[in-house]
Structure formats: structure tokens, C-alpha cells
Amino acid sequence: MDYNIKFIKEFIQLTINGYEQNWHERNGGNLSYRLKDEEVEAIQKYCDFSGEFKPIGTSVPKLAGEYFLVTGSGKFFRNVSLDPENNICIIQLDEKGENYRILWGLKNGGRPTSELPTHLMNHEIKKVTTNNKHRVIYHCHPANIIALTFTMPLDNKIITRELWEMATECPVVFPSGVGIVEWMVPGGRDIAVATSKLMDKYDVVIWAHHGIFCSGEDFDTTFGLAHTVEKSAEILVKVISMGENKLQTITPQNFRDLAVDFKVTLPEEFLFEK
Template sequence: MNVLEQEFIKGFVRMCSDGFAQGWHERNGGNLTYRMKDEDIESVKNAFSYQRDWYPIQTEVPYLKGEYFLVTGSGKYFRNVELDEEANIGIVEIDETGTKYRIVWGLKNGAVPTSELPSHLMNHEIKKLVTHGEHRVIYHCHATNVIALTFVLPLKDEIFTRELWEMATECPVVFPRGVGVVPWMVPGGKEIAVATSQLMKKYDVAIWAHHGIFCSGADFDLTFGLAHTVEKSAEILVKMLSMSSTKLQTITSDNFRDLAKAFQVTLPEEFL
């Protein structure tokens, strides 16, 4: 069966195109990874090649041993994914020690996985454990308005969460656990991977200061929708701050409590 005709491949490619259309992936910015299901692997395993070398992940992810991931490539443009899938994305296998990977499909002509692979895999491992396997998608994008806010708001979880919640009524329902904030760090290294993985034990969204959004979800629609909601709320906040530094009215703490009751979600009191 044609690999490119599989629904999980189509969903992955569509998410890349949708992110580019939003303006979140200038040049080769951003990355996307998907932890494949058994049925996904079964549907394409005849196309796998095991001839390529194993490479160190630069971190240890023992709970991901033997897993397969669909990933974007390092230096690749999201714009080009739909134009040539095999050149820009690929499937990697994690070895039995959780310390190495090899490419089994795609990423042709010597391409390699995203440089953020250590961050993605460390956070996949965390989300696999805390969601009991439900979460499968990790997405990083350069959401414009979120980045802008990291220059003017204190880099604190409770402040970012409360401000984003107040901008749109749906926000506490879409991300009821809030958002975490990582101060600026060099991208692609172990330090930012560790800092993000600590936040991902509690949140589904981490904001990387002056860099963008890093988020997790169960599938492509939910994960993209999460990033889209956070960025839309940030856009409203940017516009509101450009008009006035004072809110004449807003959603109050008691309003949030009423909302939580109506939608049967739990909102941490630390953000209220």
C-alpha cells in the first residue's frame, strides 16, 4: 500500500501546511513529530528500510524503546512538505535502549530529523506516561503574537495563563491546566528539553520565550487547535494592549469558576 495514501501521513502533511498558512513557519522554522500507532506501523512497514545507521539521540528515552515516530526534517521548510513528502519528513525507529534512532523511511538524500528531536522525544516520553499513552503529537511553531508577549509580560506561568484565559471565553475550556513558560534558552539542546519536560508534567503548552509555542496533544486536530487557540488569544491581548493598558471590564475569577462548573473542567485556583 502507498505510504503517502495513509491517513496519518495525510494528517501530518496537512498540519504542516496549515501551520505554514498561519505564518508560523518562516523559512525552516518549527517542527512536528507523531508517535505512531501499531496500526500505522502495520500499514507501512513493508516500505521500511533498515539499512541506515543508528545515531545517538543525545538523551535517554527508555519508555519509548521500539517506538516509531513520523518527524519533520532538520533545515526543511514546512512549505515544502506537501510538495515532496519523502524529502522533508521521515519515519524513525527508536532502539531497545532508548538512546539511538535510525531512519526507516523518507528523509531522502541524506536528510536528518529535526534538530529539536531530543526535546520532542523527551516530551513524548513524559506525555506518554502522564496521559497513559493518549498523547501522540508534539508541535513547535513560531506563533507571532505569543512571541511578542514574551517581551512585555513577566515570564511566569500564572501571569501568562490568566492573561490568555481572559482574552477569550473558550480558553479555560481548551487549556484548563494553563500554560507554562520557559525562559530563553539555546534551542535544540538538552537544557531546553529538560526544562520543557518538567513543565509538560503539568501542562500541555509550554511557551518558549522569544521563540514560540511547544505543545502536546492526542491527535493532529487537537494539537493544532490548541496552538491556534493560544495564538488567537495572544493576538487579542496584543491588540488590547495596543489600544489601552487598562481593562475596563474582563472575565472575573468568579466568572471563571462558573465557566468551569458549566463545562465540567477543573481550573487551578493558583490562576484565579
């Protein structure tokens, strides 16, 4: 494989960035990218189409036949840049969107991320809701956002508003807010369904006591979204640790004024008086 191909190079760089942020302990977290037609053409010569199709664990008919670059199950983000061919893989879905086969990668054996059902269901809904623009799904374990899910109500309105207040750019970076999935066993179809329902509305979904999923058009935007959410959560953790005695904050009208200047739409459901 030519690791200078742009999407592969950027995929690997995101795994480096996420590991350096301390969001990927051991084999924690996963990443997937939906290839464009010209990218599929560029990697054809590296692909082996003789592998058998295996069940995804869910059905994603709107992604039938599409190609994805994904991290491997049980693989460490810290090792992706050291040995890409052993830690990531390119897969293709069948004509029904119910099975996948590995075309390249995982040279020493293995399978795509255990969260593949969630990734693909998120990709499917985002392909529709963003008019084919979103192509990256990123799951990581940022400590501060996870910590907040133990102490705050698992209410998207409350958590969105608190995160927005901590950093002025937050309502600009994720104007639709954040969705929340209460704790569920990861890796199966149930949590995939719950997450994809929220991805219909949000670009950020928090898994309580576990981590976050982010969706974006490209690697920079998606990583930047996760980075912004976690930075805001870090500030909130510090504010709470100081007694949460806010002497001043950003008001609902401040948010409305910000929305006008930055040309974003902020749902009024998050702009309640506290």
C-alpha cells in the same frame, strides 16, 4: 509511501495549516507523531531497516523501540506537501531509547529535526501522564505569543490568566494553563529537560522569544490548541496596544462558573484577584 494513509495525510495537512498561519518562516518549527501499532504494521513494507543507529542526544527508555514520523532538520514546512519523502521521515528508536535510525524519508539526505531531544522527551512524559493518549508534539513560531514574552513577566500564572481572559474558550481548551521556559539555546538536552518538566503539568509550553510547544492526542486537537493560544495572544496584544485600560473583564468567579458548566478543573492559582 502511500500518502493516503490516515496519519501521514493528517501530518502533512498540519504542516500546510501551520505554514498558512505564517508560523513557519523558512525552516522554522517542527512536528512529530508517535505511531500506533497498527500504523507501524501498515508502513513496514516501505521501511528500510539497514540504516545505522545514531545518538538522539538524550535517553527516553519509555519510548524504546517506538516509531515516529518527524519533520527534517533544515526542512521547510511549505515544502512538506510538495515533496514529503524529501522533507519528513519515519524513525525507529533502539531497545534502550538512546539512538534512532531512519527507516523512510529524507531521500536526499539529512536528519530528523534538530529539536528531536525535546520532542522525544515530551513524548515520553506525555505517554506516561496521559496514559498513552497523547501522540503529537508540535512546535511553531506564532508572532503574537512571542511578542508577549518581551513585554510581560515570564510568569506562568500571569500569562495564563491574561490569555484566559482574552477568549472564553481558553480555560476550556487549556485548563491546566501554560508553562514558560526562559530563553535558552534550542536544540540541546538542557532545553529538552526544562520543557519536558513543564510538560508533566501543561499541554502548552512557551519558549520565551522563540515559540510554543503543544501536545495532544491527535493532529486536530494539537493544532487547535496552538491556534487558540495564538488567537488569544493576538487579542491581548491589541488590548495592550490600546492602553490596556480594561473597563470590564472575565472575573475569577466567572471562571469558576464556566468550569462547572464545561466540567473542567481550573487551578485556583490562576484565579487570583487583580
